[in-house]
Amino acid sequence: MTLKGNFNEVELNIWKKVNYLHSTWKKSGLRANPAHKPGREREVVGTLKKTGCDTICLIPPAHRDKFDISVELANAAKKAGVQNVLLISSAGCDYAEREKQPRLREFIDIESIVLSAKGDADTPLGHSPCVIR
DSSP, X not given: OOOOSOOSOBOOBSOSOOHHHHHHHHHTTOOBOOBOOTTOHHHHHHHXXXXXXXXXXXXXXXXXXXHHHHHHHHHHHHHHTOOEEEEEXXXXXXXXXXXXXXXXXXXHHHHHHHHTTTTOTTSGGGGOEEEEO
């Protein structure tokens, strides 16, 4: 990832070919669209630090590795000193049974990991994790 300049918003995306969205992103003030490569947490931590990121909105992707990707981003935010995290979860995930609806139930596991930082005085992220279902 190569980033230069000051950014108001940075979007990390796991899909490389999203050209049809670039004009929308530019209109909304988005300055960069580095492709996120799952499994490279240190690179994400570096990107978050380099951009001065203070808040992330984590939207778990519709991907078979949704849990791993989301946990990686939550951990990277914690290591990078991000102060606020907002997780967009799934309505009804608390009613899903692990055996019958495992993919929906993964949202509960992601929520618990994001909220586990709450109250941790050793990290800036410990003050304001938030989950929206």
